[in-house]
Amino acid sequence: MQLTIFYDSACPLCSKEMAQLKSYDRFNSIVLQDLNAEDINERFPTLDTDYANTILHGWLHSGRSSDIMEDSGEMLLGLDVTAKAWQMVGKHPWIQLLRLPGIKCVADKAYLKFASNRYRISYLLTGQKRCDGDSCSL
Known part of the structure; x- marks a missing residue:
């Protein structure tokens, strides 16, 4: 199984957690998708990016297709995404x-x-409100 996480790269804490998560992803079973990418709506036309910016979205699927509609799976939200992701990397x-x-x-x-x-x-935690440029790049 693969977990595609749709995250906000402009959020310093979010980017930091995603980088840490990927550092433990030995089997490359987690794919990160930046909600701020210019082509996010083209690549994931059925994803409601406005809603995904209010609550973390994670798509648990077989990994056979990059299209949510073609590769049925389960859309996880919020802490269900976080819990599944950390479970998958064993941390x-x-x-x-x-x-x-x-x-x-x-x-x-x-x-x-x-x-x-x-x-x-x-x-409050990092002294940085938003990521700009490559300040939080993964």
């Missing part, structure tokens, strides 16, 4: 706890708060 097993009943609901609400404030939080 940060504690993240799976965020998917347990009772914790999942609270964690998902906290994630949505984070996602809608990711630039402010990035600034």
Whole structure:
């Protein structure tokens, strides 16, 4: 299985996590797609990029096609993407706890708060609000 993650490359924390994730991806089973790429809508015409910019999207699929419509799979959202990605690379097993009943609901609400404030939080943690040029390139 392959996981295609649609992420916001303008977000310093998002880019940092994706770079770390890929550094552990020994089997190259995770493909990163930048939502800010000029051709993202051409390459993934069925992806709602506006919605994907509000909550992390991950497409779990066979890897036989780069078209979401041709290669049926499962679209994961938010922390489900994060948990699946880290599980696939065999790191940060504690993240799976965020998917347990009772914790999942609270964690998902906290994630949505984070996602809608990711630039402010990035600034507080990194001193950088948005990536510009190659400042956060993978």
